[in-house]
Amino acid sequence: xxxxxxxxxxxxxxxxxxxxxxxxxxxxxxxxxxxxxxxxxxxxxxxxxxxxxxxxxxxxxxxxxxxxxxxxxxxxxxxxxxxxxxxxxxxxxxxxxxxxxxxx
Numbered sequence: 001x002x003x004x005x006x007x008x009x010x011x012x013x014x015x016x017x018x019x020x021x022x023x024x025x026x027x028x029x030x031x032x033x034x035x036x037x038x039x040x041x042x043x044x045x046x047x048x049x050x051x052x053x054x055x056x057x058x059x060x061x062x063x064x065x066x067x068x069x070x071x072x073x074x075x076x077x078x079x080x081x082x083x084x085x086x087x088x089x090x091x092x093x094x095x096x097x098x099x100x101x102x103x104x
Contacts, residue, residue: 008080015073035061072102
């Protein structure tokens with residue numbers, strides 16, 4: 001369970017970093033529009049994201065919308081709750097499904 005918790009926390013940190021990188025410029029952005037990329041260079045520097053990882057974040061930003069990112073975060077929270085309540089193989093299946101959803 002310790003390895004799973006570590007994996008969930010790492011995934012959560014990466015997702016929150018994506019949110020931080022793409023803070024909406026508008027007050028109420030549409031959830032289905034592409035994530036903004038206007039200030040990425042400055043944000044990468046501010047968050048101290050290594051050069052060799054930036055292309056991974058860029059690929060995710062170009063692929064995701066706020067709607068999809070929020071859905072992934074919600075599903076991650078559900079997996080974490082399930083892990084704390086009932087640890088089993090089902091959790092690993094849910095995590096694999098979440099990984100696929102994140103990649104599409």
